Amino acid sequence: MMPPGKGVDWTSPPLFNFRATRLRLVDALGQPDGVDLDSNGLGPFDAWVVRARCGMEIVVWQFHLRPDGTGMVVDEHDMANIEIHANNRDFEHICFHLPLAIEQLSKWVPDPLNEAPRAWRLVRQDDHGLRYVIATFTSRCEADAALATFEAHSHKQMYSVESR
Numbered sequence: 001m002m003p004p005g006k007g008v009d010w011t012s013p014p015l016f017n018f019r020a021t022r023l024r025l026v027d028a029l030g031q032p033d034g035v036d037l038d039s040n041g042l043g044p045f046d047a048w049v050v051r052a053r054c055g056m057e058i059v060v061w062q063f064h065l066r067p068d069g070t071g072m073v074v075d076e077h078d079m080a081n082i083e084i085h086a087n088n089r090d091f092e093h094i095c096f097h098l099p100l101a102i103e104q105l106s107k108w109v110p111d112p113l114n115e116a117p118r119a120w121r122l123v124r125q126d127d128h129g130l131r132y133v134i135a136t137f138t139s140r141c142e143a144d145a146a147l148a149t150f151e152a153h154s155h156k157q158m159y160s161v162e163s164r
Helices: 022-029 091-097 140-151
Strands: 016-021 034-038 044-051 057-063 079-086 120-125 131-137 158-163
Touching: 016 022, 022 044, 022 057, 091 140, 120 140, 131 140, 140 158
Parallel strands: none
Antiparallel strands: 016 079, 034 044, 044 057, 057 079, 120 131, 120 158
């Protein structure tokens, strides 16, 4: 069970998994929100909850059993299986909010993730009024983050986020 105030009121199947060390998770996410939780058959796990202002909620599970099944993860440098659950199935949006570099991921089959349409675009308008699409995104929060990065530069161009 998640601690009070840290739980989520939704369930999802695991969306994808990857391997990482506990040290890497703690560096990126801080201490877990739940420790030694019951996975109902896959062994104990620790969990982190990541919440974004856009409403995205991600739960990161780190299993205590080693990926090769030879015993328990005993050291913060041991590799562990990491499982991702979220209230949204847009893979790019999930990765945008996870402060982890995800390498060698395995998507679950049947694949519950979706390739969301790139419904948001970042547009630049130059001094002559010409407009250019700089990038497209699957979520408004990604587009807004890119906009903030461009506006932090002291250029004269104007930037805006638009829906497609």
